[in-house]
Amino acid sequence: xxxxxPVILGLLAHKPFSGYDMKAIVDRSTRFFWAGSYGQIYxxxxxxxxxxxxxxxxxxxxxxTRRVYRLTAVGREALREWLxxxxxxxxxxxxxxxxxxxxxxxxxxQALQLLAGxxxxxxxxxxxxxxxxxxxxxxxxxxxxxxxxxxxxxxxGAKWCEQQLQRLRKQKAA
Amino acid sequence: xxxxxPVILGLLAHKPFSGYDMKAIVDRSTRFFWAGSYGQIYxxxxxxxxxxxxxxxxxxxxxxTRRVYRLTAVGREALREWLxxxxxxxxxxxxxxxxxxxxxxxxxxQALQLLAGxxxxxxxxxxxxxxxxxxxxxxxxxxxxxxxxxxxxxxxGAKWCEQQLQRLRKQKAA
DNA sequence: TAGTGCATGTAATGCGTTACATGATTTC
DNA sequence: GAAATCATGTAACGCATTACATGCACTA
Numbered sequence: 001x002x003x004x005x006p007v008i009l010g011l012l013a014h015k016p017f018s019g020y021d022m023k024a025i026v027d028r029s030t031r032f033f034w035a036g037s038y039g040q041i042y043x044x045x046x047x048x049x050x051x052x053x054x055x056x057x058x059x060x061x062x063x064x065t066r067r068v069y070r071l072t073a074v075g076r077e078a079l080r081e082w083l084x085x086x087x088x089x090x091x092x093x094x095x096x097x098x099x100x101x102x103x104x105x106x107x108x109x110q111a112l113q114l115l116a117g118x119x120x121x122x123x124x125x126x127x128x129x130x131x132x133x134x135x136x137x138x139x140x141x142x143x144x145x146x147x148x149x150x151x152x153x154x155x156x157g158a159k160w161c162e163q164q165l166q167r168l169r170k171q172k173a174a
Numbered sequence: 175x176x177x178x179x180p181v182i183l184g185l186l187a188h189k190p191f192s193g194y195d196m197k198a199i200v201d202r203s204t205r206f207f208w209a210g211s212y213g214q215i216y217x218x219x220x221x222x223x224x225x226x227x228x229x230x231x232x233x234x235x236x237x238x239t240r241r242v243y244r245l246t247a248v249g250r251e252a253l254r255e256w257l258x259x260x261x262x263x264x265x266x267x268x269x270x271x272x273x274x275x276x277x278x279x280x281x282x283x284q285a286l287q288l289l290a291g292x293x294x295x296x297x298x299x300x301x302x303x304x305x306x307x308x309x310x311x312x313x314x315x316x317x318x319x320x321x322x323x324x325x326x327x328x329x330x331g332a333k334w335c336e337q338q339l340q341r342l343r344k345q346k347a348a
Numbered sequence: 349t350a351g352t353g354c355a356t357g358t359a360a361t362g363c364g365t366t367a368c369a370t371g372a373t374t375t376c
Numbered sequence: 377g378a379a380a381t382c383a384t385g386t387a388a389c390g391c392a393t394t395a396c397a398t399g400c401a402c403t404a
Contacts, residue, residue: 010276033268093265102184103316142277
């Protein structure tokens with residue numbers, strides 16, 4: 001099982017897709033917390049078919065080759081197991097946080113500017129996520145709930161920066 | 175400039191360290207958002223010395239070889255430039271969020287359990303961070319501020335999960 | 349004297365991204 | 377008819393982790 005496997009199974013649980021479809025969907029949804037590339041998707045699609053977790057069917061668009069896959073019962077069970085599993089990788093790399101970590105090497109005012117810059121980063125991210133759509137208040141699907149998480153997280157992050165900024169400025173004055 | 179470069183320069187801005195020292199420091203501080211390994215550190219140390227950003231000095235402990243590095247003026251300027259730079263990589267991989275994204279494939283109650291599990295993940299992370307230390311309320315250094323961010327973030331995350339859990343349970347009832 | 353920590357270093361491994369190649373179809 | 381989009385696929389590349397190798401020093 002590679003890192004892209006659950007994405008493929010998860011998407012196909014909804015409805016059949018081609019590799020190209022999946023890449024497009026990933027690029028405007030999971031990529032914010034789980035990226036994927038053709039170099040992962042296509043080989044894995046063939047492997048999963050060989051192993052019987054998915055089934056492919058040729059569905060050309062005119063003379064344009066196209067192969068759509070659907071989940072088998074075995075694949076659905078594999079997805080269920082992964083969903084219920086407990087192993088959970090978290091990888092977080094945040095250069096802005098690293099800068100802040102070393103900000104003591106900077107004059108006070110410039111260090112505070114790093115906080116302001118981070119706040120701005122959250123705000124820009126927020127715009128990107130809001131452009132994707134606004135999840136409904138009631139009965140959101142779980143994929144919409146995750147988008148809501150992204151929005152809430154960035155709002156929280158921007159607010160956190162602002163609060164620290166005010167706190168640190170006040171202390172300087174005192 | 176590799177990903178470990180700013181870490182080396184940033185640490186040496188404080189005081190001289192050996193490669194071994196730096197790895198140990200990284201492992202209990204930046205690794206939560208910026209990891210580093212010997213395979214990166216040692217080669218980069220020699221490169222940075224060759225380029226004149228740092229200077230090494232042999233400082234053996236008895237017969238145990240040891241080489242400590244300090245920042246040169248050129249290195250300090252390079253650090254300053256990186257700190258003030260705007261390029262900012264963010265990479266976030268969160269399997270728990272991916273699970274939640276595909277949770278529609280699960281019976282309602284099991285899907286909600288994923289939220290509970292995520293909350294638990296935040297709480298465990300919180301314990302790890304609190305074991306490192308509690309940043310002071312007043313006049314924290316910036317590295318302490320980043321630790322505070324980690325604590326605040328996980329508190330927020332746990333609370334978010336709890337709120338969604340309550341909201342989704344109430345909706346089911348309605 | 350065996351185990352742990354200090355200390356440096358590299359080779360192998362695994363991974364994902366990037367870039368490229370190919371070709372059909374739709375759109376302006 | 378040019379450009380964008382659909383569609384599949386792979387090779388090269390870069391990068392970080394893992395594992396291993398070496399050897400000294402301290403401590404139980």
